[in-house]
Amino acid sequence: MSVHLSEHDGLLEITALIGWPQRCVYGALALVPLLAPYELIIGVAWRSYWNPFFVFAAAVSVGALVVSALLMLIALGGRDRRTTIDTKAGRVSFVEWSPVGRDRTRAFPVGALRSFDVRTHGWTDGDSYSLDFHWAGGPSFAVASSLSREEIEGCRATVAAFLQRH
Structure with missing residues (x-):
């Protein structure tokens, strides 16, 4: 799964895609x-x-x-994800979609975001890593995942710097 970050006009988008070649x-x-x-x-x-x-x-x-x-x-059926942190609207939205199946959308207030961290998933052939968002009194979501810890740590640092600026 490839992870892309883009920042513009008070928005930070984290997109995690399963590419068409991989599909x-x-x-x-x-x-x-x-x-x-x-x-x-x-x-x-x-x-x-x-x-x-x-x-x-x-x-x-x-x-x-x-x-x-x-x-x-x-x-x-592999699900792609886009997480958008919109500081102007005060909302974090999650959208998941796949070539077949229904899209899923969830939104939470930015103020309800309690923490975000890198989680390690141990597998027999190596580890994978995900960036998890934790909400006050609610669920946690894996926003992005990768086989590279550095890539996910970079995403976490970008989110932390973005939220600190706004």
């Missing part, structure tokens, strides 16, 4: 598991469907279809 890669990867059902079910001339080898091939094919569906869901 296309996930879509292409979703086609690869579809070879398993073809090779195991259609490509083989089964004389009888009532044997353990066919049941095993069918189970592998169902698993491959599930993997393919999950990859396509990531490609089409």
